[in-house]
Amino acid sequence: MILHLHLVRHGQTYFNRYNRLQGWSNSPLTQSGYEDAHKAGRTLKDVAFAAAFCSDTTRAEITAHTILEENTAQKEQPRLVRDMHFREQFYGYFEGQDMAAAWWAAGAPHGAGSYNAIVERFGLAATKDFLKEADPFHDAESDEEYWDRIEKGFSIIANHPQLHEDAHVLVISHGNTLLSIMHRFAPDGYDLSERPLNGSVTQLDFDTSQDIDDAVSIVSYNQ
CATH class of the missing domain: 3.40.50.1240 (Phosphoglycerate mutase-like)
Structure with missing residues (x-):
């Protein structure tokens, strides 16, 4: 169908x-x-x-x-x-936070300080996985x-x-x-x-x- x-x-x-x-x-x-x-x-x-x-x-x-x-x-x-x-x-701990600050927290430990930089270097899946890693509660998906x-x-x-x-x-x-x-x-x-x-x-x-x-x-x- x-x-x-x-x-x-x-x-x-x-x-x-x-x-x-x-x-x-x-x-x-x-x-x-x-x-x-x-x-x-x-x-x-x-x-x-x-x-x-x-x-x-x-x-x-x-x-x-x-x-x-x-x-x-x-x-x-x-x-x-x-x-x-x-x-x-679901962004977990980062819900409601400034987007640039949140994606810097996710990507900076991997040498990619923005959403676009994460995508370009590691692919879209990494934006989710890096954010979960950076979330102190690991609630982000x-x-x-x-x-x-x-x-x-x-x-x-x-x-x-x-x-x-x-x-x-x-x-x-x-x-x-x-x-x-x-x-x-x-x-x-x-x-x-x-x-x-x-x-x-x-x-x-x-x-x-x-x-x-x-x-x-x-x-x-x-x-």
């Missing part, structure tokens, strides 16, 4: 505005964040969604409801499924822990009883999660130094009959 997933990064929050790691913590949408959600809703208003999913954070839920309210493709919208498996990466949770999110979508061949699915996602998906599944040719914008749409085709590494095809990024 092929599903067409429309992944939308939630609207801007105050932590986004202040350049702080957000993860599992939650700050309110800014006025621009509400506008981001409405813009995404207008972009997707003609798509008939068979199902809709988001993380159990208010920033994701408000974005999802706004998009569904803008939708004109069908009279009755699907019930929104909220689940922790769609959350952003490792790369393995992160993907175990995210893959369960894909399984939740695959097993949704209302879905059928060629169904369109709305998923409200998060910045680092979208980057992680792109780094894992995107072919060459995408500029992944460009972070997904708040309210942007990334489209995937998801083949539920395949193992996860063969199941995801990127259609578009950060539109």
Whole structure:
């Protein structure tokens, strides 16, 4: 069964505005964040969604409801499924901290003092593993822990009883999660130094009959 997933990064929050790691913590949408959600809703208003999913954070839920309210493709919208498996990466001790300071703490012991430097020298997985190592409580998700949770999110979508061949699915996602998906599944040719914008749409085709590494095809990024 092929599903067409429309992944939308939630609207801007105050932590986004202040350049702080957000993860599992939650700050309110800014006025621009509400506008981001409405813009995404207008972009997707003609798509008939068979199902809709988001993380159990208010920033994701408000974005999802706004998009569904803008939708004109069908009279009755699907019930929104909220689940922790769609959350952003968990940053543990570094939740809410300034991003530059947090990534310096993670990368400096390895000779890479920023997020981009870690990615360039060690790969994206190292950003998660180095942050967990730097976390004095080691609560931050490792790369393995992160993907175990995210893959369960894909399984939740695959097993949704209302879905059928060629169904369109709305998923409200998060910045680092979208980057992680792109780094894992995107072919060459995408500029992944460009972070997904708040309210942007990334489209995937998801083949539920395949193992996860063969199941995801990127259609578009950060539109």
